[in-house]
Amino acid sequence: MKCEQVCLIDELMQGKELAKQLCDHLVSSSSHETNEVLIEKILSTYEKALAMLNCKANVGESKANNSGSMNDSHSSFTNGSPKREGMEPEVNHKDVCKKRKTVSRWTEQVKVCLGTSLDGSLNDGYSWRKYGQKDILGARFPRGYYRCTYRNVQGCLATKQVQKSDEDPMTYEITYKGRHTCTQASHLNRAITPPSKTKMGLGEKKNQAHQKNQPQQEKIEQPQETIFSFGLSDLEVKIEDRDHMEDIFPSFCFSDPSIGSENEDNNNIFSYAMIENNLMESFSPSFLSPTSDIDTNIFCDWANTGLGQTVQSSESDISDIVSAPTSVTNSPIMDFDFLDKLDFDTDFPISTTELCTF
């Protein structure tokens, strides 16, 4: 196990070093080929590291953490109204996963853990309009219901539910439902968004009041790649059913409006795209497109500032990934050799926790 950790750290360090090199190359406007090679190396590095994490999780105890509060709360989300909206009720179970191929709607879950000084600004790249709030039985904080701002205009049926975690008030559990069909989904073209006043805080009216600014702030074009830009201290994103993730989160930018540009945190932008696209290398070959300058810059910031040095995946969650039936499109983390050992006949619930310690 120690050897694995060393190898893992080594791989991550390599990735960091390569990222730095890439940044230097970009600054010195090196050849495009050189940059591409560096990018490929970085991707490979992280792929190895994550594959290690996967194997490790597979060997280790599998379900210990999954019986914890996080999953419990997630279940409470997904069990909300699965039938009425025709969505799969729970992506954590194999039997339900089988329904995915016949159900056009699905549920995504994102868990965001924000720093203590922040009350939860979140910009996931889409414009949301709050249409309801409900006190949930057994939950300390009410659940907020959001739908796409363009629901009426463009018939976009994407919705999401946001609820403050009982255990950790700094954690917001977000359940995404439905695919964005609005133009903002297809024209998102930027990796980061400027600091947004968007507030995800539920259960606190002060936070909800801030959300009035969300739709305007989020009308920003962002890339079609799955990009998670983290500009905060602690961030934990748990995503289930990742095969649709890029549709839901073309960009995921966390920023704090209270932090001025002089604040270091604003420079600490961790572009999840580098990892996520790495994970999905086989599925998003266009990532290497030289057009993603912004992504690269973000990543350089991340690498240079030492951000994301702790990028780890929950063992228990990954064990779920490994143990559950899966599909190729749902397995961004594993390479094909690894995937060959798995059963791809049915979809499987991706339940991966990315913990970024800034």
Add this chain to the structure above:
DNA sequence: CGTATTTGACCCCA
């Protein structure tokens, strides 16, 4: 004044 949020009421389903 237009748009977003709040919040009580209503609907649906287990």
Add this chain to the structure above:
DNA sequence: TGGGGTCAAATACG
């Protein structure tokens, strides 16, 4: 019948 999800009128805000 109760809980979760949604509706829509009232309200707030820029």
